[in-house]
Amino acid sequence: MELPTKENAIASNREAWNDSARHHKDSPEWQVHWNAVAHADFSCLDDTLTGVLTEVGVDGKDVVQLGCNNGRESLSLFALGARLVVGVDQSVAFLEQARELASRSPHAPTFIEADIHHLPGELHERFDVALITIGVLGWMPDIGEFFRHVAKALKPGGALVVYETHPFLEMFDPEAADPYGLASSYFRREPFVQNEPIVYEGKVEQQAAPSYWFAHTLGDIFSAAIAVGLQISHFKEYPHSNREELYDRYQQQAAQLPMCFTCVAVKR
Template sequence: MEMQATTKNAIASNRDAWNDSAKHHKNTDQWRAHLSAVGRADFSCLDQTITSLLLSVGVDGKDVVQLGCNNGRESLSLFALGARSVVGIDQSSAFLDQARELASHSPHEPEFIEADIHCLSPALHSRFDVALITIGVLNWMPDIADFLSHVAKTLKVGGTLVVYETHPFLEMFDPDSPDPYRVDSSYFRVEPFVEDDAIVYEGKTEAKISPFYWFVHRLGDIVTGSIEAGLQIAHLKEYPHSNREEKYDLYENQQAQLPLCFTLTAIKRQG
């Protein structure tokens, strides 16, 4: 019971941290650019890596859910790939307000749902052909196997989970440390990182927010969790480019190159 309470509290605290941070994301060049661009039917902020993978999986004419959709920019981008319907799910009401604002400037009509992914309505079960998870979702989840079991429930039999995430190896390094190339944390770290600085993508802020918990999940845990959730791994590829904040770009183009991100696809089996 103590572990369950801790997990529940971490999820709630992370929600509060994102709600506290939302205002910092609107006064940015990126927000203004998205607000200006989403009016195009072919708007997409997805990079070539995930775009190519989604085209390979097949999104055209499909029902797609994005789990951890943030401000909805990526959910809106799925229409450019031909998605028939798109549902974005996030537990931050403040970021979903931003998602709906972006959608109001778009010719497309995604649905945005406020929910803890661990407590999804049965109406969302077995509904989608594709479930998308992108950068900055997995590490907010205290129990990766439990999280993936809920993700799998959203898929129809034969549906595909698509993941594009930062590589767990990157969690061993701190780009803000005096020596950013020195290993700073164990790959096998169990305790989450706990911080209270506002969560921003561009620049820095001195603002403080509710404490948030960042959990490290090894690649093996992600793969095994997918399999235990009834998903058959179809693709796993690691890349030398960073899809994280700009400060992590310093780890690119090294003579001894780290894997900086990965893509994974897994298909929901019968039964």
């Protein structure tokens, strides 16, 4: 397979996500959030992420979410006491949804269109906390460069909080004839490619721009963070899934896989 350049992968992923937005807005989850965000204490964050953010401390802080999608998680940060929240995403279509949800909320986050590699200068060294949640790292072709730009957004002493799917899961295909057989190498370097719309559940049988998903090992992630001056202060793995329901089948096994992780890295 001929691999795309980093720039082409980012551009194609942007196009794929812009196309994807309409499918997500058709889901029952959209209406649930549309009704719920009107409440000041709205939060869609699970207990795991809420616990880590509470320990790090969000109350009274300035927070940026990198890869904010439709803004539901950015809006949830106000329930933890965030003073100011900025959500960044490269998908115009999802940012439109984020602003729609925010219009229903008593809070006033700011949403900015940018890919992480081209953060506006006014966001540099501005935030006490940066948040990355499920799925963001896999869309990044160069994890080292990604973390370099993440670090730029943090004030000295600021903390990056990551809540991500565990890279071990990329070795399995829940839709394969044998979903427990190893389908891919942990050290895979070529991206997974999808030519249908990106949806969280099921499939949409339509043609879409190719989307490129890059698997990064834990070693890749930690090394990239350390190389840009981020000091790992917390790392924990969990047996529950925080991704598509298809992966729920790997939970509660006698030989249990690590399914997701949290990590906190502080800018020195």
